[in-house]
Structures are given as C-alpha cells and as structure tokens.
Amino acid sequence: MALAKKKDTPVALKREQKTGQPAEAKTAPLRNVCIICEQEGIEGKPVKEDAILGSIRAIKNALKIATNRRLIVCETCVPKYTEKRGRFEKTLVQYVAISAIIVVGLIALPLIAGGAFNFGALIFGVAIGAFITALSFTQYMPAVEGIEQKR
Ligand SMILES: [Zn+2]
Secondary structure (H helix, E strand, O other): OHHHHHHHHHHHHHHHHHHOOOHHHHHOOOEEEEOOOOOEOOOEEEEOOOHHHHHHHHHHHHOOOOOOEEEEEEHHHHHHHHHHHHHHHHHHHHHHHHHHHHHHHHHHHHHHOOOOOOHHHHHHHHHHHHHHHHHHHHHOOOOEOOOOOOO
C-alpha cells in the first residue's frame, strides 16, 4: 500500500498543477446543477466562485457532505436568475445604507447632543449594522459568468 501511494502521488500532483483543481475532482466528474430549477446534468452558464460559496463548500467538506456538483444557471432560467440577482443586489445596497445610517447616527447623535464619544454605542451600532447586512443574504444569489446585470 505504501508503494502504491508513492507511485500515485506524483501523478496526482502533476494533474493538480495542470488543472488547478484538486486531483479528486478529476476522479468523480462534477455534475451540473441549475441553482434556479435544480435540474441536474444540463448545460448552462457557470456560477462564479465567491467567498460565500467558498465558505459553504468548506463547511460541506468539513462535514463530509460535499455533493460534487457544479453550480450553473441553465438557459431557460436566465431571466428568472437575472431578476433574483437584481433583487439581491438592490437589497444588499439598501441594507448596507441603512446599516451605515444607524452606525453614523449612534455615534453622531450623542456628540450633537453635547455628550462624549460613546465607545459602547459604536460597538452596538456596528453589531446592528452587521446583523442588518447579514439579513440581506437570505436572498443571496451568486454572480454568474457571462450574465451582466442591467444597472
Ligand atoms: Zn434551470
């Protein structure tokens, strides 16, 4: 077994360097799955990897429930996806703006009222801001390669 391992490792490493993907990903082919209609094994535009998806994957890997699926948006779901992505982006911008107003308000109001700078209020404001921003991620839609948002 030790011998077999020694023999396999360089090949696996070489493969990893070439594709930039872990060697195991090659042995188990990735199945496409549409993030909107959840249909499997269809063609579509690939979802861009981001911090959120990376974290979800890391958690799944840690729990050993990784599904080996490649997230895509199929041709039929593009309009639906564009709408959902647009809604998410709008919500995120709004929630970040609300968070900023709350944080600034909590810091500025006591100062305007003639009080001293309140460090507790700053921490409180940042915590509320982070919470509100996190709420917008209940509508989370990842970016997709080749689908541009109208702004
Ligand atoms: Zn679909």
